Amino acid sequence: MIDVKETSLKSMLDRAINEAKNNQSSPLLSMTKKIHDINPLRFFEAAEQLAMNRSFWSATAETFYIVGAGSACDLADGAKTIEQMEENWQNLLAEAIIHNPYKTSGTGLLTLGGMSFDRAEHKSERWKNFSHLSFIIPEFILTKNDDSCYLTINIRVREDDHPGQLAERMKRMERTLLDSSVSLPRALSIKSTEDVAPSEWKQTVKCAADYIKQHHADKIVLARELQVKLSDEAHITPILRGLIETQTNSYVFAFERGEDCFLGASPERLVKQDKDKVLSTCLAGTAPRGKTQKEDARIANSLLHDEKNRSEHDFVVKMIRQSMDHYCFNVDVPEKPVIYPLKNLQHLYTPVTATLRKWHSIFDIIGKLHPTPALGGVPREKSLAFIRNHERLDRGWYGAPVGWLDSNFNGEFAVGIRSGLVQGDQVSLFAGCGIVRDSDPEEEYDETNIKFMPMLSVLGG
Numbered sequence: 001m002i003d004v005k006e007t008s009l010k011s012m013l014d015r016a017i018n019e020a021k022n023n024q025s026s027p028l029l030s031m032t033k034k035i036h037d038i039n040p041l042r043f044f045e046a047a048e049q050l051a052m053n054r055s056f057w058s059a060t061a062e063t064f065y066i067v068g069a070g071s072a073c074d075l076a077d078g079a080k081t082i083e084q085m086e087e088n089w090q091n092l093l094a095e096a097i098i099h100n101p102y103k104t105s106g107t108g109l110l111t112l113g114g115m116s117f118d119r120a121e122h123k124s125e126r127w128k129n130f131s132h133l134s135f136i137i138p139e140f141i142l143t144k145n146d147d148s149c150y151l152t153i154n155i156r157v158r159e160d161d162h163p164g165q166l167a168e169r170m171k172r173m174e175r176t177l178l179d180s181s182v183s184l185p186r187a188l189s190i191k192s193t194e195d196v197a198p199s200e201w202k203q204t205v206k207c208a209a210d211y212i213k214q215h216h217a218d219k220i221v222l223a224r225e226l227q228v229k230l231s232d233e234a235h236i237t238p239i240l241r242g243l244i245e246t247q248t249n250s251y252v253f254a255f256e257r258g259e260d261c262f263l264g265a266s267p268e269r270l271v272k273q274d275k276d277k278v279l280s281t282c283l284a285g286t287a288p289r290g291k292t293q294k295e296d297a298r299i300a301n302s303l304l305h306d307e308k309n310r311s312e313h314d315f316v317v318k319m320i321r322q323s324m325d326h327y328c329f330n331v332d333v334p335e336k337p338v339i340y341p342l343k344n345l346q347h348l349y350t351p352v353t354a355t356l357r358k359w360h361s362i363f364d365i366i367g368k369l370h371p372t373p374a375l376g377g378v379p380r381e382k383s384l385a386f387i388r389n390h391e392r393l394d395r396g397w398y399g400a401p402v403g404w405l406d407s408n409f410n411g412e413f414a415v416g417i418r419s420g421l422v423q424g425d426q427v428s429l430f431a432g433c434g435i436v437r438d439s440d441p442e443e444e445y446d447e448t449n450i451k452f453m454p455m456l457s458v459l460g461g
């Protein structure tokens with residue numbers, strides 16, 4: 001990695017093109033600057049006008065946004081496993097020419113992306129635009145952290161590139177992306193919804209509970225789908241705005257691939273890395289919110305003491321603790337969960353903190369943790385086999401890690417739940433729940449209905 005102090009795009013390009021010629025390589029040039037305050041959603045919308053594929057990430061508990069536009073490269077090209085992708089990342093970093101004078105996490109050279117829930121599953125037509133593994137380094141990245149905004153430009157430089165022309169092209173695109181007069185499209189409304197095979201799903205829940213009672217497994221997470229037809233082709237920006245405004249304590253994300261977009265507002269952090277500090281979250285066990293404060297407190301109290309929900313939760317805690325022990329020391333896990341309140345429901349929550357051992361990375365932790373028993377089950381292989389054989393859904397990127405990672409060992413990944421796949425005027429929403437021995441199909445069905453609500457309400461339902 002070459003850390004550069006000079007700042008003009010043209011002189012950086014001259015230098016990078018020289019490197020490319022001398023080493024017969026195509027290094028990535030990454031340049032970051034501070035810019036005036038800009039609404040991340042306007043930047044996201046402006047990228048649509050340039051017909052760029054977009055990535056969006058926001059942690060709504062903080063004022064933190066990363067918006068990516070275009071693609072300088074996909075790290076997962078030619079990689080079948082997370083390990084191979086990490087190698088691509090390391091190779092790219094080794095050659096990259098970076099100018100980023102800021103220490104803020106999420107600025108500078110970074111990658112955003114996700115993966116399929118089950119990379120062993122055959123990909124259905126519906127997810128054809130979403131590779132099993134895809135991490136993009138956007139051409140333009142807007143990072144907003146509290147009141148500070150940063151713009152990063154990433155260019156894959158080739159030896160026959162013309163520095164002057166390339167600099168002009170990038171500047172023209174930058175002007176469009178930062179144009180604050182871009183108007184935000186209005187939200188749409190829902191024309192109809194279709195619950196996909198509800199009775200078959202309840203039957204599968206019963207089958208899973210019986211399988212567990214016969215001691216073949218301890219927990220299996222089953223997901224189902226709700227098809228939504230919109231009044232017109234969906235605009236992504238108003239959906240994201242709705243999620244940001246309504247879903248506190250969540251990660252609002254969107255990943256466009258071709259014409260399609262996978263998006264959602266997930267409350268579930270898989271892992272956050274801040275140098276050698278890592279933080280994971282056990283989130284499983286669910287109840288609705290009460291209509292009054294008193295009713296809400298009563299529901300929270302019974303959730304904390306409910307045996308079935310505690311068992312769903314405890315499987316996750318046990319597995320995450322073991323996985324973190326593998327790559328970390330100082331693993332700290334509180335003895336009991338607390339309540340994690342969301343707009344439409346509340347969960348049992350246990351935070352896990354740890355220190356990452358030298359030579360290990362966030363990719364190691366993702367590979368070890370996914371899928372946690374909040375999305376797969378216990379034991380992992382048996383529950384995955386059950387899901388493959390019985391669930392009538394191709395989960396695609398639903399339930400899998402989505403997030404970002406920068407070149408300074410910071411990053412954060414959520415589990416892609418409370419989410420949907422937008423394809424034109426059609427949205428497929430996904431929701432699942434943890435089946436344990438005492439699960440009742442009707443109750444689990446009701447639980448998934450509440451989990452659809454965050455997305456449904458911003459789609460206009």
Ligand SMILES: C=C(O[C@H]1C=CC=C(C(=O)O)[C@@H]1O)C(=O)O
Nearest residue numbers: 284285286374417431432433434
């Ligand atoms: C699988 C989902 O939720 C998981 C996360 C939190 C609580 C869960 C539960 O109580 O069943 C699920 O394990 C989903 O929202 O699609």
Ligand SMILES: [Mg+2]
Nearest residue numbers: 285286433434
């Ligand atoms: Mg549950």
